[in-house]
Amino acid sequence: MATYNRASFIEETLHSIQNQIFKDWECLIIDDGGTDNTAEVIASILAKDNRFEYLKRPDSYHKGLPGTRNYGLDLAKGDYIIFFDDDDIVHPQNLELCILELSRNGVSFCRYIREVFYDKFDHTFDYSTEYKTFFIDKKDVFRLLNQDLPFNSCAVLWKKECFFQNRYTEHLLHAEEWELYSRILSTGVTGISIEKTLFFARKHSNSMTGQYFRLDPKRTQSNIDAILLVIKNLKEMSLINYSVIRYFVAMSRGYQEYGLFDKLMKVLEFSEYNYLKWRLFYFVLPLRFKITKLKKKNYKKIIHANSTLFWHTSGSDKNGTAVSRIEKK
Template identity: 60%
Template sequence: MNPMVSIIMATYNRAHFIKETLNSISAQTYSNWECLIIDDGGTDNTKCVIAPILEKESRFQFLKRPNDYAKGLPGCRNFGLDLAKGNYIIFFDDDDIVHPQNLELCVQELEDTDVYFCRYIRNVFFENFDYNFDFSKEYSSFYIDEKDIDRMLKNELPFNSCAVMWKSACLKENRFSENLMYAEEWELYSRILSAGFKGVSIEKCLFFGRKHPNSNTGEFYSNNSIRKDSYVEAILLVVQNLKEKQLLSTSLKRYFVTLSRGFKEYNLFENILKIFDLPTSEKLKWQLFYTTLPLRLFVYRIKKKVLKKI
């Protein structure tokens, strides 16, 4: 019998963290799953560390990424997607902790035929994890669809990579862009949402991300050039997709133009403006917006300080 849920986990030199992550998956209250662990060419002793788990638990599979998938997280995940047998797909990282009810509650929500993904809350932790889980099954929820793409892209409604379970139909035509080394899930998930898939968000924390400087996010905020290059490319892919689907609202145009100020060395504003493909008058309007943005932000901060003192 095929598993209902396919967990896809890319790993690279995480022997010091992965065992704790796999143990949290083994502790799931829902049992009908497979976990595909895709090694990205690591050089540490990950396989030796998890060998006892692999021997004891057949639901885990340890596989090497083939060379016809690009090195990196997206390539590993795409390889996993091509092997996955489950009706539902979820991506877990190799250094985090999964709430015991994660799969159970997501599967329960996805039994609704009109719902194609289940988003939930993800919290973070540093160093040692506190295993004092909340096992309550009472939580609020709300629906998400195409109209929420603004909030998703602006991170007002975060879609963390490991905080969504998808029906496999969402990923049939949508795969990770293998040339991206950062923001790959942000780009892919916005594509899925813009394709018209409706989902549900449950207000319960079901995943705990470990914070450490060697994570992709940690490297991005340390100005790693590979991560920054990838983010710029992801932004352009997102803008192009929204333009093609006629979902590029004025609010999103303003957001991306504002965002481009932080990437002047990439000529990001000029490249975004090309994708907008606007009439001359509207193009001039956005050029003026971009040029005067620093002054307006300065005035805004001054006003904010003044209002605080009143």
């Protein structure tokens, strides 16, 4: 658990970890140089429960979430890894169910559902052990990348071996999980996803996501760096296809001032023909969006114009005979 100035939330989070049904765990709390009274707040928990350990990130690891988590990875003794945040709530069955799925299915990770909450958390949990599952493998890398199959950092339990050759890229300030997890999945490891909420993420104004969407230039540049690293890895793993290129070329329209399109083409090392083909696609993309929007608008008009409303009415005629009829508008 990386932490930074979360004294007001971290105690509740640690208590949710203490309440795990599966008891054989260690929780490494790595402070990324915070200046509040976190150490004082958690002192009583540390004194009573030796499964928690509080450490400071050394300068040999970059400041930030990736460096802090890499330090924790280097210290972790267990066979499984989860990256928890310092202001969220963990379902009591989190470790129990994930480890059960890994042990009986022979897979390398277990993904589960993450829900968002605001303000106070309702500690009423669903303890059901009946849920749907599906397997995830290399063919799902693109679904991870386009968020069709989100991999939130705190919503996956991994076998530690997944990180033997893979670490967080420490200079990234945004999209570091997206980049790392797609890299791990591209190696061919398989996992399972369970359709049960086992983690609850707190949302507030000081969240990392909030800072990014306030257009922090450093985080925007970090996102671009992550995109280029992802493309480089996909190319090395022979996972580049039309859908991948189309997705990232479309994405590059949002980063015109950063020249992302040309940077993508450089990483892909396209021939002049392919470069020109995708350059044309890049330029006509706004027009394609407008045409698609107009088609949808016109389609709705046609549906509305051709729709007829019918309703049934009943009553009696002047002779008192019961009648019913269908009217249309």
